[in-house]
Each structure stands twice: as structure tokens, then as C-alpha cells.
Amino acid sequence: MRHGRYPFIVGFLIAPVTIYVTFVIAPYIQAFYLALTNWRGVSANPKFIGLDNFERLLTDDTFWKAVRHHGVLLLVLPLVAIAIALVFAFLLNVGGGSKGGAMRGVWGSRFYRIVFFFPQVLAVVIIAVIFRRVYAPDETGLVNGLLGVVGIDPIPIMADKNIALFAIIAVLVWQAVGFYVVLFSAGMASVPKDIYEAAVLDGAGRSSMFFKVTLPLLWDTLQVAWVYLGIAAFDAFAIVNVLSIEQGGPDGATTVLGMEIYRNAFSYSQFGYASAMGVALFFLTITFAALTLRVSRRETIEL
Amino acid sequence: MARIDAPAPPRREGLPPRGHSGPAGERRREIGLLNSLAHVGLALWAIIIIAPLLWMFLASFKSNTEMYLGNPFSLPSSINLDSYVRAWNEAHVGRYFLNSVFVVALSTAGTMLFGSMAAYVLARYKFIGNRIIYYLFVSGLAFPVFLALVPLFLIVNNMGLLNTFTGLILVYIAYSLPFTVFFLAAFFKTLPNSVAEAAVMDGASHTRLFFQVMMPMARPALVSITIFNIIGQWNQYLLPVALMQGEGAQEKWVLTQGIANISVQAGYEADWAAMFAAVTLSILPMIIMYAFFQRQIQAGLTAGAVK
Numbered sequence: 001m002r003h004g005r006y007p008f009i010v011g012f013l014i015a016p017v018t019i020y021v022t023f024v025i026a027p028y029i030q031a032f033y034l035a036l037t038n039w040r041g042v043s044a045n046p047k048f049i050g051l052d053n054f055e056r057l058l059t060d061d062t063f064w065k066a067v068r069h070h071g072v073l074l075l076v077l078p079l080v081a082i083a084i085a086l087v088f089a090f091l092l093n094v095g096g097g098s099k100g101g102a103m104r105g106v107w108g109s110r111f112y113r114i115v116f117f118f119p120q121v122l123a124v125v126i127i128a129v130i131f132r133r134v135y136a137p138d139e140t141g142l143v144n145g146l147l148g149v150v151g152i153d154p155i156p157i158m159a160d161k162n163i164a165l166f167a168i169i170a171v172l173v174w175q176a177v178g179f180y181v182v183l184f185s186a187g188m189a190s191v192p193k194d195i196y197e198a199a200v201l202d203g204a205g206r207s208s209m210f211f212k213v214t215l216p217l218l219w220d221t222l223q224v225a226w227v228y229l230g231i232a233a234f235d236a237f238a239i240v241n242v243l244s245i246e247q248g249g250p251d252g253a254t255t256v257l258g259m260e261i262y263r264n265a266f267s268y269s270q271f272g273y274a275s276a277m278g279v280a281l282f283f284l285t286i287t288f289a290a291l292t293l294r295v296s297r298r299e300t301i302e303l
Numbered sequence: 304m305a306r307i308d309a310p311a312p313p314r315r316e317g318l319p320p321r322g323h324s325g326p327a328g329e330r331r332r333e334i335g336l337l338n339s340l341a342h343v344g345l346a347l348w349a350i351i352i353i354a355p356l357l358w359m360f361l362a363s364f365k366s367n368t369e370m371y372l373g374n375p376f377s378l379p380s381s382i383n384l385d386s387y388v389r390a391w392n393e394a395h396v397g398r399y400f401l402n403s404v405f406v407v408a409l410s411t412a413g414t415m416l417f418g419s420m421a422a423y424v425l426a427r428y429k430f431i432g433n434r435i436i437y438y439l440f441v442s443g444l445a446f447p448v449f450l451a452l453v454p455l456f457l458i459v460n461n462m463g464l465l466n467t468f469t470g471l472i473l474v475y476i477a478y479s480l481p482f483t484v485f486f487l488a489a490f491f492k493t494l495p496n497s498v499a500e501a502a503v504m505d506g507a508s509h510t511r512l513f514f515q516v517m518m519p520m521a522r523p524a525l526v527s528i529t530i531f532n533i534i535g536q537w538n539q540y541l542l543p544v545a546l547m548q549g550e551g552a553q554e555k556w557v558l559t560q561g562i563a564n565i566s567v568q569a570g571y572e573a574d575w576a577a578m579f580a581a582v583t584l585s586i587l588p589m590i591i592m593y594a595f596f597q598r599q600i601q602a603g604l605t606a607g608a609v610k
Contacts, residue, residue, distance in 0.1 A: 004508065004509060005428070005509065006430070008424075008508075008509040008510065009424050009428055009430055012420040012421065012423070012424045012513075013420075013421055013424055013425075013436065015417055015420075016417035016418065016420060016421040016480060016484075017421070017436060017439075019417065019473055019476055019477045019480070020439070020440065020443070020477050020480050020481075021439075022458065022477070023455060023458065023459075023473060023474050023477035023478070024443050024451065024477045024478060024480070024481075025439065025443075026454070026458060027450075027451035027452075027453075027454035027455040027458060028446055028450060028451050028454075030454035030457075030458075031450045031451055031453065031454050034453060034454060084348075087344070088344075088345065088348065091341045091344070091345060092345075107342075108342075108345070111349075112345050112348075112349060113601075114597055115349045115352055115353060116348065116349070116352060117597075117601055118352065118590075118593060119352060120604060121534055121589045121592070121593050121600060121604075122538070122586060122589060123537070123538030123539075123540065123559045123585075124538065124540065125538070125540045125559045125560075125562070125563045126538075126559065126562060126582060126585055126586065128563070128566075129562055129563060129566040129578070129582055130355055130356070130359050130582060131355065132566055133359065133362075133575065133579075134355050134358070142354065142355060142358050145376060149376075174351065174352070177348070178352070179604065179605065182601050182605055183605050186605060206337060234447060235447070237449070237540075237541060238540045238541065241540075241544075241563070242563045242566060242567060257449065258449045258541070261449045261452060261453075262449075262452070262541075262544075262545070265452060265453045265456065265545075266456075266545070266548065271453045271457070274452070274453050275450075275453050275454070277449075278447070278449050278450035278451070278452065278453065279450065281447050281449055281450060282446065282447060282450045285445075285447050286445070289445070
């Protein structure tokens, strides 16, 4: 077994490590350097300008708009998606009461789970394309068509500064809920049956079952969901790029950092500045992750 | 509705059946009401999920006059497949579709091969630098792709791989490796040593041990992560729009990119029926796959989170 061990190890690692370092690690490292240059376009020579790009970021309105939008996304998306998913997961798994000591879901659980999860396998872009029509500003759109049926005049959903961002968040929630229903269901399935049995014996109703049994035992899974949705809140590029008008509009009302990075890099050829935004996004993400881990650290219940 | 009060059947543990004397009747009514509410909520969400998809599917059969002048909720007057022909040929959805199939087939195969090789060596062999390489891979999970976007574009450009399938496939593989390695390494660690030792006794080389003993044993994990990668790469958007752009790139666009472009370019005179047909065509493979592998897909996509 000793024979040929190192050639084997090297042989197996060389291709994956080379590809990975070339296309992932090297760009990440370069990004930090590029952020300190004024590189504009492939042919030009980059010049080192220190922290100028970051100074410019501080006074860039669009940048701050994007950061604020990430804040809104970070607040609304996880809260709404997790709340809806938790309630549904509870209904689908233990909402049907107990039979023979085993908790079960309401009638049709399997069907609901399949339907709810489906948007998860669709590309965000394709969903955005569909919702471009669903949100169409006249009555040919699904939402305004429905409003027309009840006699409300069409609303220019994506053109209204106050509505557009929330319309986008609604689509993200629409897609996400099913995933978390399945995730929480898996978590609930791993809660030992006797705990529910004991709760039923003690006369727990469904709401106290939910708040006093299911929720605390699901803490770890909730934390994972929070982190996932938080990371999603720092992305949102694909949907903003396709669904919003003028890619982040109207007037920057829906823009996100990914959108601005893409625009600065590929429309304005401001490679240095776009990289600086990338670095800012990186630090925002890391801060979020660190804060989440700190805040949510709590004694887990040993089963 | 009265499930909770049904007499418990005799159970193995021999617990006495639970009696619900006292406030049982009151509780039963409360539960009846909650149950109906639960069903209303669940059915409503199911409709919210299905409605846009069904609406789009039905509209793909409509003529453009019907689309603009008709009631948006009417059924198409006839099953008209013209829009599909227009989408496939004139809007080039056929080409985008085949491009996507080609790219994803090769990149998923590559991801699985390289990912499992790296994961296996990192999980089961001790050598200097093992931990460093492992954390190098895992650290990729923590960085947003946007940070790498500009340098990645420049690197791919310098290698002359911009607007090529080779470039796109290599980049897909590279960005799929962190999760694939992380997940599979954890799985390879759990495989028993005894089987591997027996194979070595029989004179199997390291390479044979991997391909003929370990890979078959890791099948469940490989299936989950393959599904995860197929869906992730099929739905990828940021990487292709960054790397397949400029003159002549349109020939090589993948499906997500192509359809997004049709939709964004479409003005008020747009051929919506053809666009809906294009979207339906792009969703169809997912629906078919989901119908057959629903359980595996749910397991595959949630795999990372449950770990």
C-alpha cells in the first residue's frame, strides 16, 4: 500500500487544484489588488491609486442605495420566508394531530410539499422573466388583470419606486418558501416521537406544541435557514437584472451591489472601481456571517 | 377532523390508550376550525405557486391578438403550436437549449470526477498540506462570486477562453468544486476501512480501490450532489453573462442568458406567445426531471443545509 502513494495523491489532486486555483483563488486575491487601482478596460494599464476607489464609494449615492436595499432584503426576506415556511412545515408534519402516537401532517401533505418545492428547481432568471409579465403594468399582466376584475386601476408595479423593491422580494419569497418547508420538515422529522407524545399527554394544543416543542428543537435548522437567506439577500443580481426596469431602476430604486459591480465592470469598463465594490460586498457578507454566529449562539437542546 | 380523538390502536409498548375526557369536545371544535384554516392557507399558497406557471403555459398557445386584446384569463381559442416553432427557430431557443445541455453535461461530469477525486484523497490520505488544501477548497464557500467577477473575466480573457465553451465549462467546474469537495469529503470519511483494507489485501492499487470500491460505495452521496450540480449549473446566469459577451457570443449563449435577453429586448410589440413558449421549453426538462426524481432532488438540494 505504501508503494506509489505520493504519485497517486499528486495525480488525483493536480487537476482539481489547478482548475480551482486558476479560476477561483487567483481572482479572489487579484480582486483585492485591483480594488486599489484605477484600471479601466482591458487594454489600459492599471495604476495604483491606494484607497481612492473606497473614498469614491463613500460619496457614491448609488452605492449607498444598493447597500440600503441589501439591508431591506436582509430584514424582510428571511423573516417572511422563514415565518411562512415554518407554519407550513408544521402543518404538513404535525398539524394533523396524532394517530397511534405518531404525529402526522394534514391531509394532502405530500401534494403540497411537491408543489411548494417546485420553484426551487427553476432558474431565478426564468422566474424573473415570468414575473416580468405577471407584473406587467397594464391589464395583460396577471396581477393587474386580477385587480381589474375587482375594479382597481392598473398599478405600474415595477415602475413605482415604493413598490418595486417589495415586488422583487415577493418573488424571492415565492421561490424560497418551498425549500425551507422541506428543510424544516426534515428537521421536524428528526425530533423523537416520544417528545410529541409526551406533549400530547400533557395536553398541549397545537399552538403551544409549535412554540414550546417544535420551535426550540428546530433552532439549529433555523440558524442554517437564516444564514442561507442572508447570503441570498446579498445576491439578488439575476432577478434585479431581469425583472426591474432599467436594471436596478426606476432611478436606482431596486439596485443591488451585484448589479452595480456588473454595470461598472462591463458597461463602464471601470474594473478598479467594480473590484472595490466587490471588496465592500465581501466585507458586508463576512460581517453578516460573523454577527449571525455571535447572536444566534445559544445552547442547543441535546436530544 | 376528529383524528386526535380517535382511539389509539394497541401499541407495541403497551401504553394504555390515552383518554381525552373533560375538555375534549371543546378542543375538537377548536381543532376543526384550525384544520380548515390550515387547509385554506395551504391551498392558497399552492394556487399562488401554480397560477403564474399555468397562466404562462396557457398563454404560450395564444395568438398575439388574443394576448393583447383578449381577457388575460381566457383559455386559448385553439391549441396553436406556432409560437413554439417561432421560439425554437427564430428566437434561437433551440440553439440555446442545446448549448446548455452540452455545457452542463460536460461541466457536471467534470465536477463530479475532479470533485470526488480531490475529496477522496483529502478525506482518506494523510500527507503534508492536506489540511491546507482542504481549507482552500472550503474557503471558496465563504466568498461572494461578485468579488471575483472582474479578475475572472480578465484571466479568462488572457487565456483566450472568453466566449468559448471550454472556458465556461472550466469556470463552472471551478466554482462547483468547493461545495462538491466539502460534501463528498465528509461522506468519504464515513466509509468503513475494512472494505478498503480487504481490497488492498487482494492487491488492488490506489486507483482501482477508488474507482471500483469507493465510488460504488459512495453512490447515494454522488447521486445527491450530481443532481445539485446539474440544477445549479443549468440555472447559472451570472457566469455566462460575464464570460459569454461581445461580438459573435450569441451563438454560444446558454438558455438562461438567451431567454433573459429575449425578455429584456422585448418592447411593446413583442411576440409574447413565443416568449412564453420559450420559457415553457426551458422549464419542461425540469418538470420532467422533478416528476421522476422528486425525492432525490429535494434531498439533493437540501443536502448542504442538513449536514
